[in-house]
Amino acid sequence: MQFIKPGININFIGGRKIAFYLSIALLFISFSSLIIHKGPRYGVDFAGGTLIQVKFLSPTNIDDIKSGLDTIDMGKSSVQLFGDPEENEYLIRTDKSVSTGEGYSHKVGAALKTATGNDVDIRRVEMVGPQVGKDLREKALFAMFYALLFITIYISGRFESEWFKSGVMAGGLIFCVYSLSSFDVSIPFLIAAALVITLVLFWFLKLKYAMGAIVALLHDVIITVGVFSIFDKEFSLPIIAALLTIIGYSLNDTIIVFDRIRENLKKYHKNTLDVTINKSINETLNRTVLTSLTTLVVVITLFVLGGGIIHDFAFAMIVGIVIGTYSSIYVASPILLVWQEYEKRRK
Amino acid sequence: MKNFSWKVAVVAAVILTAFIYILPTIEMKLNGRKDPALWPYKKVNLGLDLQGGMHLVLEVDTEKAVESTMERITQEIRASIRKERIGNAVLEQIENNRILAKIKGEKSIEQFQAILDKEFTGLRILSRETNDGVLNLMMDIPDKEADNIKKMATAQALETIRNRIDQFGVSEPDIRRQGERRILIQLPGVKDTKRAKDLIGKTALLEFKLLDEANDPLEAERNEKAPPGSELLYQEREDPETRRVVKTPYLVKKRALLTGAYLTDAKVEIDSQYNEPYVSIKFDKKGARIFARVTEENVKKRLAIVLDDKVYSAPVIQEKIPGGEARITGNFTDEEARDLAIILRAGALPAPVNILEERSVGPSLGEDSINKGLNSIYIGGFLVILFMVIYYRSSGLIADLALLVNILLIAGGLAGFQATLTLPGIAGIILTIGMAVDANVLIFERIREEMALGKTPHASVKAGYERATLTILDANVTTLIAALVLFQFGTGPIKGFAVTLSLGILASLFTAIIMTRLVFDYLLINRKMKTLSI
Numbered sequence: 055m056q057f058i059k060p061g062i063n064i065n066f067i068g069g070r071k072i073a074f075y076l077s078i079a080l081l082f083i084s085f086s087s088l089i090i091h092k093g094p095r096y097g098v099d100f101a102g103g104t105l106i107q108v109k110f111l112s113p114t115n116i117d118d119i120k121s122g123l124d125t126i127d128m129g130k131s132s133v134q135l136f137g138d139p140e141e142n143e144y145l146i147r148t149d150k151s152v153s154t155g156e157g158y159s160h161k162v163g164a165a166l167k168t169a170t171g172n173d174v175d176i177r178r179v180e181m182v183g184p185q186v187g188k189d190l191r192e193k194a195l196f197a198m199f200y201a202l203l204f205i206t207i208y209i210s211g212r213f214e215s216e217w218f219k220s221g222v223m224a225g226g227l228i229f230c231v232y233s234l235s236s237f238d239v240s241i242p243f244l245i246a247a248a249l250v251i252t253l254v255l256f257w258f259l260k261l262k263y264a265m266g267a268i269v270a271l272l273h274d275v276i277i278t279v280g281v282f283s284i285f286d287k288e289f290s291l292p293i294i295a296a297l298l299t300i301i302g303y304s305l306n307d308t309i310i311v312f313d314r315i316r317e318n319l320k321k322y323h324k325n326t327l328d329v330t331i332n333k334s335i336n337e338t339l340n341r342t343v344l345t346s347l348t349t350l351v352v353v354i355t356l357f358v359l360g361g362g363i364i365h366d367f368a369f370a371m372i373v374g375i376v377i378g379t380y381s382s383i384y385v386a387s388p389i390l391l392v393w394q395e396y397e398k399r400r401k
Numbered sequence: 402m403k404n405f406s407w408k409v410a411v412v413a414a415v416i417l418t419a420f421i422y423i424l425p426t427i428e429m430k431l432n433g434r435k436d437p438a439l440w441p442y443k444k445v446n447l448g449l450d451l452q453g454g455m456h457l458v459l460e461v462d463t464e465k466a467v468e469s470t471m472e473r474i475t476q477e478i479r480a481s482i483r484k485e486r487i488g489n490a491v492l493e494q495i496e497n498n499r500i501l502a503k504i505k506g507e508k509s510i511e512q513f514q515a516i517l518d519k520e521f522t523g524l525r526i527l528s529r530e531t532n533d534g535v536l537n538l539m540m541d542i543p544d545k546e547a548d549n550i551k552k553m554a555t556a557q558a559l560e561t562i563r564n565r566i567d568q569f570g571v572s573e574p575d576i577r578r579q580g581e582r583r584i585l586i587q588l589p590g591v592k593d594t595k596r597a598k599d600l601i602g603k604t605a606l607l608e609f610k611l612l613d614e615a616n617d618p619l620e621a622e623r624n625e626k627a628p629p630g631s632e633l634l635y636q637e638r639e640d641p642e643t644r645r646v647v648k649t650p651y652l653v654k655k656r657a658l659l660t661g662a663y664l665t666d667a668k669v670e671i672d673s674q675y676n677e678p679y680v681s682i683k684f685d686k687k688g689a690r691i692f693a694r695v696t697e698e699n700v701k702k703r704l705a706i707v708l709d710d711k712v713y714s715a716p717v718i719q720e721k722i723p724g725g726e727a728r729i730t731g732n733f734t735d736e737e738a739r740d741l742a743i744i745l746r747a748g749a750l751p752a753p754v755n756i757l758e759e760r761s762v763g764p765s766l767g768e769d770s771i772n773k774g775l776n777s778i779y780i781g782g783f784l785v786i787l788f789m790v791i792y793y794r795s796s797g798l799i800a801d802l803a804l805l806v807n808i809l810l811i812a813g814g815l816a817g818f819q820a821t822l823t824l825p826g827i828a829g830i831i832l833t834i835g836m837a838v839d840a841n842v843l844i845f846e847r848i849r850e851e852m853a854l855g856k857t858p859h860a861s862v863k864a865g866y867e868r869a870t871l872t873i874l875d876a877n878v879t880t881l882i883a884a885l886v887l888f889q890f891g892t893g894p895i896k897g898f899a900v901t902l903s904l905g906i907l908a909s910l911f912t913a914i915i916m917t918r919l920v921f922d923y924l925l926i927n928r929k930m931k932t933l934s935i
Contacts, residue, residue, distance in 0.1 A: 055792050107766070159761075160595060177766040179594070183757040186458060190892070197890035204882045212875060292825055295895050298887050299832065299902070302880030306839070309879065313872045341846050344792070345839040348785050352835030355781035356828055361773040364828050371832075 058340045066335045066383055067328045067391065073384035077273060084280020091283050097290035098180050100194070102187035103149045106162055107178040107362075110142040114170045119144060122169025126161050137362050143177070194294045199245050201298055203227060205305060206252055206268065213263040213312065223264075226255050263316075266389035267308045270381040274304045274374060281373045292367045300374030303349070307342065307382040314338050315387070327394050331387050346379045412916050416806060419813025426816055435572075445815045447589075448823030448897050451771050453764035454589035455597060456893065459562075459754040461582045466554035466752035467547050471498045474521065474542075476656065478502075481520060487512045498547070499527065502538040510536045554751045555582045562586070562601055562754075564747035569600055583757065594761045596740065604709050604753045605744040607661030609695070610653045612703040612715055618652040630655055634705070636712040638732060651712045653705050658695045660749075663688025667745035669738045672730070678738035680729040682745060689725025697721035708741075760893075774827035781831050782808075785838060793845055795934035799920050800841040803912035807837050810908035811901060823897030833905025836880070840913035843876075844869045845935055858933035859925045866918055873913065877906050 088094065098105040119133050123146065131148035146162070159176045166174045182190070203224065210220030230251045234244055249272065256265035275297055282289065314334035322330060353375065357368035425437035426444045437444045449456050475494050482490050489505035490513055504513045513536075517524065523546060527539040542550075559578055566574050566588070575587040591597050613631040627633045636649045666683040684692055695704070696718050705715040706729055713731040733741065786804065789797035811830055815822055848865035856864065881903060888899035924930045 055794075057792075109765075175763065175765060177763045179759065179761045181756070181759040183755075185460075186758040193890045193892075197886050200890070201883055201886040204886070205879060208878065208882065291892065291895050292898075295825060295887055295891065295898050298883045299880070302883035303836070305879040306836075306876040309876050310843070310872060313875065337850075341839075341842050344842045344846075345836075348788060348838040348842075349832070349835035351784050351788070352781040352831050355777050355784065356831055359773055359777045359780065360828065361770060361824075364773070364777075364824060367825065367828060 056340070057343055062336050062339065063332070064336060064339075065332060067332050067388065070384060070388045070391070073380075074388070077381075077385060080277050080280070081273065084277050084283070087280050087283040091286070094279060094283055094289045095286060096191075097288040097293075098147065098182050098187075099290045100187055100191045101149070102182050102184040103147060104158075104182075105178075105180040106146045106159060106176065107136060108144050108146065108162070108166060109175045109177050110144075110170065111173045111175070113142055114144075114172050116144070118170040119146075119166060122166045123162070125169065126165045128162070137365070143362070190291065194291070195242060195245055197294065197298065199231075199248060201301060202248070202252070202268075205271075205301070206264065209264045209267050209305075209309075210256075210259075210261050213261075213267075213309075213316075219259050219261060223252075223255050223259060223261070227251055262390055262393045263312055265393075266386040267305060267312070269389055270308055270378075270386040271301055271304055273381050273385050274300060274377045277377050278370055278373050282370065285369075287366055287369065290363075290366070292363055293370050296367050296370035296374065300371065300378060303375060304378030304381060307345075307378055308386045310338055310341065311335060311382050311387060315390070328391055331390065335383055335387065342379060342382070346375055349375055408915065408919055412919055415911065416809065419810045419817075422813040422816040423809065426812075443816045443819060445812065446819060446821040447767075447771075448821045448826070448894060449587060449589060449760070449767075450762050450824045450894055451767050451774075451822065452589050453592075453762050453767035454587065455591045455594050455759070455761040457586040457588075457598070457601065457756060458579065458758040459558075459584045459586065459602070460757050461555045461558045461584065461750075462753045462755060463551035463554050463582050464752075467498050467542070467550050469752065470550055471500060471542070474524070475500055478516070478521060481516045482513070485512055485516060487516075497541070499539055499541045500524075502536075502540065504536045504538070505534060507534075513538075551582070555584070557751045558754060559584055561748050561750055565600055565743055568743045568747065569597065571597075584754070590764070591761075592764065594759075596736070598756065598759075600740055600743065602754055602756060603744055603750075605661065605747075605749040606709055607664070607745060607749065608657035608707045609659040609692075610655070610657050610705050610707055611699060612705050613652040613654050614703065616652050618650040621652055622650045627652060634707060634710055634712050636714075649712075651705060651715060653707065653712070657707075658704075659684075659688060659691050661745060662749070663691070664745055667742040669735075669742050670728075677730070678733050678735055679731075680733070680738055680742050680745065682727050682729060684725040684727075686725075689723070692725055692727070693721055693723045770824045771827075774824060777831050778808075778827065778834075782834050785834055789838065789841070793935055796845055796848075796921075799917050800838065800845070802920070803841060803909075803917050804834060804837060806912050806916060807833065807905065807908040810911070811904045814904040814908070815900070818900075820900045821893075821897050822901070823894040825894045826897030826901040829898045829901035830905060833902065833909060837905065837909030837913065839876070840869075840873045840909055841917065843873055844913065844917070848933070848935055852933070852935075858930070861933070862918075862921050862925060866914070870914055873910070877910055881906050 116133055116135070123131055123133070128146075128148055131146050134145045134147070136143040136145045159179050163174050163176050166172075206227070207220050207224045210223050211217040227248060231244060231248050234247055252268060253265065256262075256268065278297065278300060279289075282293070311334060314337055315331055318325075318330045318334050318337075319327075322333070325333075350372065353368050353371045356364055357372060360368055422441065422443060423445075425439040425442060428434070428439050429437055429444060432438075471494060475492055478500070479492055482492070487504075487509050489509050491503045493501045493503075495501050502513065504510050523542060524540045525543045527541055528537075529539075530537045555578065559576065562584065563576050566576060566586070571588045571591055573589055575585075577585050579585045586601065588597060613628070616628050616631065618633065621627045621631075621633050631652050632655050634651050634653050636651060638647050638649065639645070640647050663684045664682055665685045665688075668681050669678050670681045671678055699718050700720060701717065703715045703717050706713045706727075708729075713729055729741070782804070786801045789800045789804075791797070793800065808830065811833070814820070844865050847869045848861045851861035851864045852858065884899045884902040884906065888896055888903065891899055925933070
């Protein structure tokens, strides 16, 4: 059985202008959503606060829950349905990282039972103090930074076969980041600066494959975060894990395409670049479609069956996989073309 | 041929090892045991999110530890002043953990200097000024000493908490130090989280202080100020009828005559008269002597038993008590009395602890999560297996075999490394199922390409594996980098995800490149198959 007939020749590169506008539009929407919502919606992990997951044994009215919370001075908490409606599970979230030492969950349980007349089961309590919240935010950003660093080194070395340049790359990046950090700037700023420096270094060192891959990566991460923002979903630690996995996965994809491009450049060096790129994408199309399909099948299973926390994780993965596949074809490869055109013009 | 059998041996060895490591866990589940009974006695640990339990991060208030030390030193100096009968000497504790001493008169100054030089050489003199014959001496402890106290405070708190938890009866608690002053505690299977937190977090400073019967506590409450040398403390009692907490003020002399440090034992006993539990405590020799002296000197006066600045009771001293035993009563429930005894036995915390982070998962949620996770594995796995067979026919079966071996290897790896399986970890396993297929797809697609060029099945397989291997390694390395970073920076559940993802990638590399190749070679070379179903 074969989805894609061999010898297929879709003109992917021809559609790159449309794709470019599409990408810009998606990026713009993502940024706008983030700005409107004043940043991503941080979960308890990053913003601090208390989260209580409760399950009622029979259907309950949210208003009853809220009035119950009111009696113990938690009226300002947000109450949300969690998972399937038949499960009668709710998430209660408050900003105060209340000292949970005072029998908090018991108080909540008792108040809810009185207010709703239903038996309630406290399934989960998560309390994160502001200090720990800050620590976790920093850890998450550092994780993304180091992932970026190592991947940059690996791609530069592996792709361009220029380990020396990749060493320079890494050295330059670390040096710049260290000097910036001595100015006591905030961590997000540091990460953004590191990204800019990386891209600039790529430009100067002529590491075009690496640049294509990293730009595609950034594109994927920003749009995934943007989609999360649009759907008003919470950013928690598992979501960061999803982002890092998406980075790995998207890179996979890009590497597969790039490997083919390089192989074909050697084999068919008489062809122009855009023809070679098209050929390579078409040749790897089968594999791309198949892998995305099987991974999507698996992730959709998680999405449907996984339960609350895994559900959001799976959602991020779905978005990431779709965008990641798209970006390997329509972001990473066109950059190679743009580069070539730029180089031609310089001559 | 020699090469062939050597490779088969390696593959067989790896699979067998994984199987051996997973066997104890399987046997445990089948026989409902809690601990592995088979060699090599390793099992897959379940994270808190899967078995239920509590995760706490505490921070020791090391500043307070230094403060308390300064307080203690101040008391000791005052005691020495009294002993040597030095007149006109006043000590004051001021902010930043400093002690200000004001001594008037040459003789007193000389005597005071003498005590300092003899008994308190560790103190650092910050400044000395003489005004009108009054010596103002400001002292504190050197920075290095203060740092030492802080470090010791955390170490001591860790030990004390460990003691308390040991007596609480949690199976396999995990208590460890995190950084300079944080303590990480994981208590699997804990259901009564309030009780656990109370037990762990209580400073449990037991003090015996005389009541200030010269002044009126209610007046002090109104003025919001206690007379010098005394402090206003409260007793909290739950009214049995209204179930409301009643706070009764007591005016208590600041100086603690005896503390919990002198206890050797604390037990729960039942008062035969009221049928109520109380805690019976026993002092060591020195404590017993002090207790005897205090009770002798203060008959008919009231002695307050204070725990963490709360008055538990303030009985009247009827007579001298030489035996070094006392009772702490307070309308306890059985559980409260038991917990108090545990705390007193384990000792007081050197400084208060604050809860920075708490994550508790109830057992019902844990079980649900496991079920949901397993369902996802079954269904996701089944769909992928089915798909591979439909798309690649018999070669698809080979890929499916690789998939099953993958899961075995991951499970064996988890057991072997005593790693913890968490809910995100299960998601990681499922993810690897999807991603592992990628390696097989890369190889099979290449083989199809080669066969389309007209090569024989054997040659196609050879070329396919050769071409695809480098690409597979490349692609998986990046996901591996992401997984390793996650492992380094992730906490609990996320670490579990990184572990299964990494194991899954390594397993799929092994099965896709080495194991399936062997199967193909076996079919094509040994069985001499002429056509390849792919």
